[in-house]
Amino acid sequence: MQNKFAFVVFLLIGMATTAQNELKGTITSKQTGTPIMGTVYIPQLEKGTAADFDGNYTLKNIPDGNYTIIFSYLGYSTVSLKLNFIGNNIFTEDMQMVESAVEMEEVIVSTPFHKLQSENVMKVERVSTSELNSAGAVTLADGIKNIPGVDIISTGEGIGKPVIRGLSSNRVLTYTQGVRLENQQFGDEHGLGINEAGVESVEVIKGPASLLYGSDALGGVLYLNPEKFAPFNETHGDISSSYFSNTLGTSTNLGVKTSGKKLKFLSRGSYSSFSDYKTGADYRVTNSRFNEKDFKTGIQYLGTKFKSTVRYNYNRSNIGIADEIGEQTKSTKLELPFQEIDNHILSLDNTLFLKNSSLDLKMGYLFNDRREFEDDPTLAALRMQLTTFNYDLKYNLPDFGKFETIVGLQGMFQNNKNKGEEILIPDANTTDVGILATSHYHLEKLDLQAGVRFDSRKIKSEAARSIEDSDYIPALDKTFTSFTAALGGKVDLSELTSVRLNFASGFRAPNLAELTSNGIHEGTNRYERGNYNLNNEQNFQTDLSLEYRNEHLEFFVNGFYNAVKNYIFISPTNEIIDDTPVYDYLQDDAKLYGGEMGFHLHPHPLDWLHFESSFETVTGKLQNDDYLPLIPANSIQNTFRVEFEDGKTRKKSSAFITLKNIFDQTNISDFETRTGGYSLLSAGVESSFKIDKFLLKVGLNGTNLTDKKYVAHLSRFKPEGIFNIGRSVNFSLKLEF
Missing domain, CATH: 2.60.40.1120 (Carboxypeptidase-like, regulatory domain)
Structure with a gap:
């Protein structure tokens, strides 16, 4: 073979x-x-x-x-x-x-035909990591929560999980280095494991993307674009450092890259360390400290008939597990309990150029080693090792008139092993195979895109614990299959106005935790019981967007309705086992609906002046009209920003002030409590200076400037009444050469 x-x-x-x-x-x-x-x-x-x-x-x-x-x-x-x-x-x-006066458009990478946003049938949010950092983001997850329609489930400052229009965990797929990220996403206390250093931009697909990515993309995709290689025959380097006053945190990274005629190379390393964060109530959250080491490198060959890119990322995250307010200290040394996580990502991206077509093959090898130390800092009570190999083969057919067509084969082989005494999910193998076809039809004022896909996922697990034990987990051998499809169109009603309408279906096979759990999950303080009989989640979403732009104003409004069949959720029972409340995994039909709207004012000829405003809302309900858990509160964000291109020495300067209002969240599930509304004020300035062959960037920003006492609805510290982070003044310095 x-x-x-x-x-x-x-x-x-x-x-x-x-x-x-x-x-x-x-x-x-x-x-x-x-x-x-x-x-x-x-x-x-x-x-x-x-x-x-x-x-x-x-x-x-x-x-x-x-x-x-x-x-x-x-x-x-x-x-x-x-x-x-x-x-x-x-x-x-x-x-x-x-x-x-409109800002430069970028090519959208997460969609199959690499179009500009104005040409794309599907609306995709895109933001650079430099913009996130300028706004005071502590981590990559912390930054993405300011993208309209996106939020995070947070565990202090060290852990954040993306939420897209009310869907999270295994319903949101993350891609990095062009391959799907697999790092035990089922756990609420399991973060991304990706450092923002070496990530150039973030793209967010808000809605079912199973056609492009298969299972787990039912709610959307977070696509992380790695930094580009240096232009031909150039060598560049940079070093940067940031300080965060609230956590006494520091973050430093250094990168170099060079490019020849056919070969390109880059490398980047970073280190971050943070102490316990201080709330607006003037206390520090004990053991919320964390530190992170990250290394990324890559090499690319570009010939006349072949392009090949190899990238590697190693990330070590050490994260304290906070559960109560104890000793007040500014130490960065981890205390028990804490997590220690190693994440290895090796990706290979090959493109073979044919006469009027191309063949793309992406392969990824990922190894996630997750350890949790409870009583002994040298012996992990919980240790899970996840090994994943995935592949993505696509053939870009020769254009047929106005048609562009792609056919593809995707798959994944995955193995989970337990090495510690505690078991959350059993040892298991997962095998995915999917085939797809999609076409894009382009006219001057009309773009259409359609596609179909078939997937199969096989999960085979071993039995765990003794059959005589009450928390015995039997062996599992199940196969889940699904057809998905998508149809969308973009119409330019005029030179200034366009409409996008998309219909898409998606699916998600139940994960191991939902199928096999039988025991206490310390991270959630619940006794969780899985359900062997769970079926695929299957959804159908309608998405409508209207955009208007002229030289003074950009306006958008997006609305969606998402019907989910066999939505999987965890529900409390009246039982208590080992002094811990019991929760069961159940299924019922659900619906989510809402949208985002906003505008960007940049009056010409005052192109340096910007005022941006956005509003987002989402509601999630089960078939019986009970509200779904972990649905973000409605919010409105207003930003006033100025930007100047100054001249020979001071090349660029900018300043902003942002007020984000989060409303009361009273639409809550059976085991949630309402969350009061609050307002967060942030501001910052940034300038860059050209000094000989060097470019120096200096930034100063502040978040939660009023030192507001608040609890975010999606904070996992909410049940303990622990507040979110208070005021932080942050300083950054970057030298490019």
Whole structure:
């Protein structure tokens, strides 16, 4: 079988052309005709260049193929066009760009056809990690909660789990380095395990994405884009450090990258350490301290017929487990109990360029070693080792008229092993296989996209504990299958107004905890009993969005209705086992509905002035009209921001002030309590200075500036009445060279 596979690969390589094409031209302003030092970028190749002072650009060594070319420059509308390169030719494309007060568009990577947001059928939220850090985010999870429609289930400052429109845990899939992240997402106290250093941007798909990603993408996808390699024949480096006054925390990272004609390399390391956070009630939450080490590296080869990228990420997180207020200290040394988590991610991304098509193969190897120390700092009471291999093979067919089509095969092999005395889930193997096909149809004012998919997931677990024990877990051998589909369209009603309408189905196979749990889960203070007879969760969501933009104003409104069949939830019983309340996993149909709306005012010619406002709401109910748990409260956020491009020495400056109002959450499940509303004020300034060949960035920001005492509805410390973090003044310094 392996020999046959190798023969097919070499046959395809032999079919690939050895041609080297070249793209050149000039970039000018359509209004004035003056040259523009714009950027030219080919997303499929991760290859780009910048025009010179006269607006001239040249991009060499382009393989044969049909590629999207992106022209962008600050203050001008981003332009996307497709060119077919063939036959070792020189292609000329002179671009006239139109001035615009709208911020530059980026290519959306999480959707299959790599479109600009304005061309995408599916609305995807995208934000850079530099923006999150400028707003005072302590961790990556802490930053994403400010994206409309996104929140986090938090356990202090060290652990945050994404929530997209009311769905979380195994209903939200995270992708990093182009592969799905697997790190025991079933646990509320299990965080992302990804450091923001070396992550360039975050994309959020809000809604079923099972067509693209399979099981566990029923609620949406959090897609983390790694930092880009250096441009051709350039070497860059940077070092940065941040200080957070509330936790006396520090975070430092160092990165270098270099690029030659065909080979590119990058490497980045970071270290963070935080003491117990201080609440607005003037006490510190004992043992909420944590520290994190992170290392990322990558190498890329780009030839005329083949592109290959290898990336590796190692993350060690040490997180204190806080459960009550005790000794008040500023120490960063962990106390019992605490978690120690190692996360290894190795990814390989290969693209074979054919004449008018391409073959993409992504593979990932992940190893998650999760340890929990309770009484002895040298002996883990709980230790779970999760090994995952996943693959994603896609063939981009030659364009047929206005149609772009992709067919694909995806899969995963996963093994869970217990090495400690405590068992939350049994030893098990999980095998996924999925096939898909999707097409995009493009006209001048209309884009349509549709696709279908079939998946199979097999879960086989071993028995755990003795059959005579009351907490015995029997062996499991089950297979779950599902068909999913999606249909969407984007229509430009006018030059300024567009509408998106999407229909999508998704599914999620029950996880091991839901199927097999039988014992006390210390992290949640519950005795949890799984249900062997659980079925797939299956949902169907309708999503409608309206967008309007001119040179002064951008406005959007998104609405969704999500019907979930066989929604799995945990429900309290009247039983007590070992002085712990018993909860059972049950199923019922559910519905979630709501949306987001907002505007961005940037009055021309005062392009430096920005006012942004957004509102988000979601309601979740079971079929009997009982409310679902862990649904975020409604909120409204207003931001006033100024940005200046200053000149020769001070290159760029910005300042912001944000007020976020979170409303009362009274729509609660049977085992939740209402949460009062509160307001959080934050502000910050940032400037960058050009000093010889160095760029120095200095930032100062503050969060919860009024030192408000509050408890977030999705805080896992809420049952103990422990407040969230109080005022923090943060300082950052970054040197690029």
